[in-house]
Amino acid sequence: MTALRFAAWLSVPARWYLGVVFVGACLHKIADPRSFALDIATYDILPLVLINLIAITLPWVELATGGMLFAGWRVRTASFLVAVMMAVFMLALLIALARGLDMSCGCFASQGAEEEDPISRLTVLRDLVWFGLALFVFVFDRGRLGLDRWLQRRSA
Amino acid sequence: MxxxxxxxxxxxxxxxxxxxxxxxxxxxxxxxxxxxxxxxxRPAGLELIARTPYQILVPCPEPGGPVQIVQATESWILSARTFLVDARSPQEFDLRHLPGAVNLPYDWLEPVPEDDLLELAQSIAGSGAKRVAVYGDGGRPDSGEHLGKEISGRGIKNVFFVSGGAPAVLGSEKQ
CATH class of the missing domain: 1.10.287 (Helix Hairpins)
Known part of the structure; x- marks a missing residue:
């Protein structure tokens, strides 16, 4: 098995993992957009007019990309979107850390939730790993065990 | 086709x-x-544009690091290997202080100036002292404890604050 083929196979669990992460991350935000809006406001980066709009829409984009990655449909597009979102999240985290804010990440649970996820360098590192995984999937995925390949075979 | x-x-x-x-x-x-x-x-939909700012409750980061308590009667406070810092006002310091103590007034409203902390850290590093003992006004809260935390937060180890502050430590010195 060549290195490229190995990487293509490796990208399958990578995209499944990213898919689960993104779907898992969006559920509490969709269920409670008000809390997510507070999370965004706590970062103190976006103007007030954008906070609710982002809180309402971003989780659905996360859900769409997570679902696409898991199902293996338009994988390059989904991994590109994930990489862009991870880059934005990392930037927000770095700004919050530079300001010395002692706050929850809001990634998987809202501010004040019992299961807190305080921001730290580790949070940035975690996002960096996911960013790298998204790039890996973007470059090496060949549609194995995915909807794209199944649809392609069906139409052929 | x-x-x-x-x-x-x-x-x-x-x-x-x-x-x-x-x-x-x-x-x-x-x-x-x-x-x-x-x-x-959805019944409880969020308004697209927030009209009032969100009440953000982010606790301020606690400045400083860990400090240990030491009783004013502890003999090593006055040893040559202890770097003494007096957190009281210059006027109080001028009236009376422990021999060898350096005055760095602690202001409850303003953070300790960066330059002063840096200078103190350099003095401590250059003194060869094994520990730092900070004493304040002995009140509750004690200015010495808070200054000790700020000094400790600069990466200086073995920082102690003297329980009871200046009244206790100067009283015990008299004895």
């Missing part, structure tokens, strides 16, 4: 990166539309 022959090559010729970008925009747009519809239909 003729149309298919014309359109298929043109679709193939679209650069992959451009296709990915266009699809990403499309996915985002669909996600946004679904999100807005869902929000409009």
């Amino acid at each position: 003729a149309v298919a022959q014309i359109t298929q090559p043109s679709r193939r010729s679209m650069p992959d990166r451009l296709r990915v970008l266009l699809e990403a925009i499309a996915v985002t747009a669909v996600g946004v539309v679904i999100a807005l519809l869902f929000n409009a239909l």
Whole structure:
């Protein structure tokens, strides 16, 4: 098995993992957009007019990309979107850390939730790993065990 | 058929990166539309634009690091290996202080100036002392404890604050 083929196979669990992460991350935000809006406001980066709009829409984009990655449909597009979102999240985290804010990440649970996820360098590192995984999937995925390949075979 | 022959090559010729970008925009747009519809239909939908600022409750980062308590009667406080810091006002310091103590007034409202802390850290590092003992006004809260935390936060180890502050430590010195 060549290195490229190995990487293509490796990208399958990578995209499944990213898919689960993104779907898992969006559920509490969709269920409670008000809390997510507070999370965004706590970062103190976006103007007030954008906070609710982002809180309402971003989780659905996360859900769409997570679902696409898991199902293996338009994988390059989904991994590109994930990489862009991870880059934005990392930037927000770095700004919050530079300001010395002692706050929850809001990634998987809202501010004040019992299961807190305080921001730290580790949070940035975690996002960096996911960013790298998204790039890996973007470059090496060949549609194995995915909807794209199944649809392609069906139409052929 | 003729149309298919014309359109298929043109679709193939679209650069992959451009296709990915266009699809990403499309996915985002669909996600946004679904999100807005869902929000409009749900009973407790969020208003699109917040009218009042959010009440953000972010605790201020606790400045400083750990300090240990030491009783004023502890003999090593006055040893040559202890660097003494007096957190009281210059007037109080001038009236009376422990021999060898350095005055760095602690202000409850203002943070200790960066330069002063840096200078103190350099003095401590250059003194060869094994520990730092900070004493304040002995009140509750004690200025010495808070200054000790700030000094400790600069990476200086073995920082102690004297329980009871100046009244206790100067009293015990008299004895």
